[in-house]
Amino acid sequence: xxxxPVQTASEPNPSPSGQANAPLSIETSELPLxxxxxxxxxxxxFGLATFLVADGMTFAGFFAAYLTFRAVNPLPPGSNYExxxxxxxxxxxxxIISSFTFHRAGKECRADRLGASRVWLAIxxxxxxxxLAGQMVEYFSLPFGLTENxxxxxxxxxxxxxxxxxxxxxxCIAIVALQTHRGGQVTAANHFGLEAAELYWHFVDVIWxxxxxxxxxx
Amino acid sequence: xxxxxxxDFNEPLQPSGWLRYFSFSLDHKVIGxxxxxxxxxxxLIGGALAGxxxxxxxxxxxxxxSRDTYNEVLTLHGTIMIFLWIVPVVNGGFGNYLIPxxxxxxxxxxxxxxxxxxxxxxxxxxxxxxxYFLAGAAAQSGWTAYPxxxxxxxxxxxxxxxxxxxxxxxSSIFGAINFIATVxxxxxxxxxxxxxxxxxxxxxxxxxxxxxxxxxxxxxxILLSFDIIAHTGFFNPTLGGNVVVYQHLFWFYxxxxxxxxxLPAFGLVSEILPVHARKPLFGYVTMVxxxxxxxxxxxxxxxxxxxxxxxxxxxRLFFTIATSFxxxxxxxxxxxxxxxxxxxxIAINSAxxxxxxxxxxxxxGGITGVALAQVPFDIHVHDTYFVxxxxxxxxxxxxxxVIFSSLxxxxxxxxxxxxxxxxxxxxxxxxxIGFNLCFLPQHWLGLNGMPRRVAEYxxxxxxxxxxxxxxxxxxxxxxxxxxxxxxxxxxxxxxxxDNPWNALTPEWLTSSPPPVENWxxxxxxxxxxxxxxxxxxxxxxxxxx
Numbered sequence: 001x002x003x004x005p006v007q008t009a010s011e012p013n014p015s016p017s018g019q020a021n022a023p024l025s026i027e028t029s030e031l032p033l034x035x036x037x038x039x040x041x042x043x044x045x046f047g048l049a050t051f052l053v054a055d056g057m058t059f060a061g062f063f064a065a066y067l068t069f070r071a072v073n074p075l076p077p078g079s080n081y082e083x084x085x086x087x088x089x090x091x092x093x094x095x096i097i098s099s100f101t102f103h104r105a106g107k108e109c110r111a112d113r114l115g116a117s118r119v120w121l122a123i124x125x126x127x128x129x130x131x132l133a134g135q136m137v138e139y140f141s142l143p144f145g146l147t148e149n150x151x152x153x154x155x156x157x158x159x160x161x162x163x164x165x166x167x168x169x170x171x172c173i174a175i176v177a178l179q180t181h182r183g184g185q186v187t188a189a190n191h192f193g194l195e196a197a198e199l200y201w202h203f204v205d206v207i208w209x210x211x212x213x214x215x216x217x218x
Numbered sequence: 219x220x221x222x223x224x225x226d227f228n229e230p231l232q233p234s235g236w237l238r239y240f241s242f243s244l245d246h247k248v249i250g251x252x253x254x255x256x257x258x259x260x261x262l263i264g265g266a267l268a269g270x271x272x273x274x275x276x277x278x279x280x281x282x283x284s285r286d287t288y289n290e291v292l293t294l295h296g297t298i299m300i301f302l303w304i305v306p307v308v309n310g311g312f313g314n315y316l317i318p319x320x321x322x323x324x325x326x327x328x329x330x331x332x333x334x335x336x337x338x339x340x341x342x343x344x345x346x347x348x349x350y351f352l353a354g355a356a357a358q359s360g361w362t363a364y365p366x367x368x369x370x371x372x373x374x375x376x377x378x379x380x381x382x383x384x385x386x387x388x389s390s391i392f393g394a395i396n397f398i399a400t401v402x403x404x405x406x407x408x409x410x411x412x413x414x415x416x417x418x419x420x421x422x423x424x425x426x427x428x429x430x431x432x433x434x435x436x437x438x439x440i441l442l443s444f445d446i447i448a449h450t451g452f453f454n455p456t457l458g459g460n461v462v463v464y465q466h467l468f469w470f471y472x473x474x475x476x477x478x479x480x481l482p483a484f485g486l487v488s489e490i491l492p493v494h495a496r497k498p499l500f501g502y503v504t505m506v507x508x509x510x511x512x513x514x515x516x517x518x519x520x521x522x523x524x525x526x527x528x529x530x531x532x533x534r535l536f537f538t539i540a541t542s543f544x545x546x547x548x549x550x551x552x553x554x555x556x557x558x559x560x561x562x563x564i565a566i567n568s569a570x571x572x573x574x575x576x577x578x579x580x581x582x583g584g585i586t587g588v589a590l591a592q593v594p595f596d597i598h599v600h601d602t603y604f605v606x607x608x609x610x611x612x613x614x615x616x617x618x619x620v621i622f623s624s625l626x627x628x629x630x631x632x633x634x635x636x637x638x639x640x641x642x643x644x645x646x647x648x649x650x651i652g653f654n655l656c657f658l659p660q661h662w663l664g665l666n667g668m669p670r671r672v673a674e675y676x677x678x679x680x681x682x683x684x685x686x687x688x689x690x691x692x693x694x695x696x697x698x699x700x701x702x703x704x705x706x707x708x709x710x711x712x713x714x715x716d717n718p719w720n721a722l723t724p725e726w727l728t729s730s731p732p733p734v735e736n737w738x739x740x741x742x743x744x745x746x747x748x749x750x751x752x753x754x755x756x757x758x759x760x761x762x763x
Contacts (some may be wrong), residue, residue: 026327042403043327043399043403043404044327044328046399046402046403047327047328047331047395047396047399050394050395050398050399050429051391051395053429053430054391054394054395054429054430054432054433055430055433056433057430057433058433058434058436058437059437060434061433061434061437061438061467062441064439064466064467065437065438065441065452065463065467067461068463068466069452069460069463070457072460073460075458076458095606146448146450147448147449147450147451147457149451149458150451150452150457150458150459150460153444153450153451153452154452155450157440157444157450161437184258217243
């Protein structure tokens with residue numbers, strides 16, 4: 001089944017370089033193989049960002065489900081989509097402020113003022129905890145439970161899943177704050193942990209703003 | 219900069235010898251082999267379950283197993299084959315082994331995350347299989363777990379099934395993040411994106427799909443578990459919920475999942491064909507754009523699985539057109555493979571036989587796929603054996619054939635020994651005949667109206683079902699020459715040398731099996747991985763550093 005001997009040199013070369021008679025391009029270069037030094041800060045942030053895209057898609061799925069439910073599944077008589085707005089609005093403001101305080105903590109850290117950074121981290125963590133406390137108060141004051149109707153179920157699933165993210169964020173902040181303290185795990189030169197936590201915190205914040213708009217205001 | 223280094227190879231935690239395959243090894247080659255072997259064990263289990271299905275269907279009445287058991291068996295068969303065999307092997311297995319070589323790296327971007335992703339799989343698999351022995355039995359609602367069926371079948375098995383699939387989905391996401399970061403960020407200096415071997419592009423596309431769609435399935439299954447455990451009503455119509463929303467969210471993952479299973483196979487076959495035809499891969503650039511077009515289109519065609527779910531006409535129209543468009547990039551790839559073979563100095567060995575059979579099977583599965591995208595035809599054959607036949611032509615005739623082809627191609631790299639060709643050809647012959655005998659008659663069964671997922675059927679369908687079962691028997695026998703070959707060759711096979719195929723891709727430019735950090739010296743810079751033909755005789759000599 002062997003056909004004519006292959007001789008592609010006379011034909012246009014379909015390989016990407018486009019050079020029909022290019023010399024064999026296997027060479028070793030003098031450039032260092034930077035596989036274990038320096039560049040990893042970028043790669044790790046890139047990996048985290050990719051993970052946050054995935055995480056965002058989970059929320060996107062939930063939002064799509066919620067919007068479809070709302071469009072095609074009427075609630076039973078006597079139920080409505082009204083929610084008390086005062087506490088959630090305060091919570092939204094708290095969360096947005098916490099993004100700025102976290103940003104400030106990162107700035108102080110990069111300027112090698114670890115003490116100030118720690119204070120701002122503590123403020124951010126406290127704001128996160130205040131948000132969670134506010135969420136708890138709201139849960140206990142709501143007139144409906146998890147299985148009351150489709151909106152109630154979706155409400156608890158969405159805010160609960162977001163609350164889980166906030167809880168994880170507060171834990172991360174606590175860890176990073178401790179790391180500015182001991183052993184030089186977070187320093188002006190080496191602050192991947194802090195930046196990763198900050199990116200995650202901003203993500204959780206943005207998700208909340210979307211969630212607030214869809215669940216409370218729509 | 220003193221950054222805590224995730225790639226610290228100096229730490230002495232890696233055991234050597236065979237023990238490393240049972241350890242939390244960070245070596246991408248060890249993890250790749252772990253995926254392959256673990257996946258193959260699950261393939262044997264899933265295959266045994268398929269055997270139970272075909273024995274049951276050899277007669278029109280429910281005699282071999284009870285109807286409930288049949289439902290459990292088909293659910294476990296589908297879930298195991300998809301989530302524990304094809305997805306892990308074709309992504310995690312070959313991907314982890316090959317991608318670092320192809321980008322000129324010593325390891326994946328996140329070796330620890332990589333090991334974590336693998337070690338999520340065995341517990342998930344054991345969890346899934348153990349659910350068979352639960353009180354109230356395993357999940358019975360198929361691999362789709364459609365509510366309300368999944369809400370009315372025994373709850374414990376369904377919840378364990380959800381937990382298992384969540385673990386496997388998590389593993390898949392972690393793996394995908396690793397592949398994206400490795401291909402985009404860990405390339406050796408001097409190596410451009412458009413010089414990468416095609417499998418890198420396939421894995422990049424696959425990983426983008428996994429990152430975008432798998433989380434949606436995870437969220438959906440969490441809501442489904444709420445429905446089962448906490449009696450919420452997301453997908454329960456009696457509580458005001460909506461089953462069609464589940465279908466949309468499920469297929470938003472599970473249609474891309476077909477590409478998560480088949481795109482890596484496209485990549486692997488694009489590596490194998492040029493080597494054994496001694497010709498450059500035809501149309502490299504169009505191949506790259508085709509993969510990316512399939513990724514994009516793959517995300518917007520999910521509702522073609524739901525033409526009988528009360529979808530409105532505009533939705534049917536959109537999804538029919540979008541689905542039909544997928545035939546364009548797929549057709550480009552198909553003709554590129556043919557053009558790669560055309561006029562080549564083709565070596566007819568086991569790897570090539572399986573690769574060529576893949577092209578044949580896949581074009582058949584692709585054509586029935588285009589047929590299924592047309593609403594009138596789909597409504598006629600929806601939920602019949604036609605769909606089963608189509609699906610198996612894609613995932614078995616397509617991906618599994620490529621897995622076998624890749625095994626014959628890369629086994630010398632894994633072990634330093636060549637697989638026996640005679641046993642390989644016997645394996646191919648049995649698989650090819652068995653596969654077509656098993657799944658081709660199912661198209662006629664479906665066209666004549668035999669529904670899928672039932673243990674009993676109209677006696678008029680008996681003959682075709684028995685032919686199909688004979689095919690399944692041949693496929694079962696075909697695993698014997700493969701198993702014997704793989705095990706015996708590992709100890710007694712012909713020594714392969716470093717580069718038995720005179721291949722040009724970077725994994726062959728090192729010893730077989732490769733050393734821990736892949737190359738003794740610097741990683742070679744391969745700008746033309748498919749440069750066969752022009753400087754042929756000199757290649758193999760210069761290729762070995």
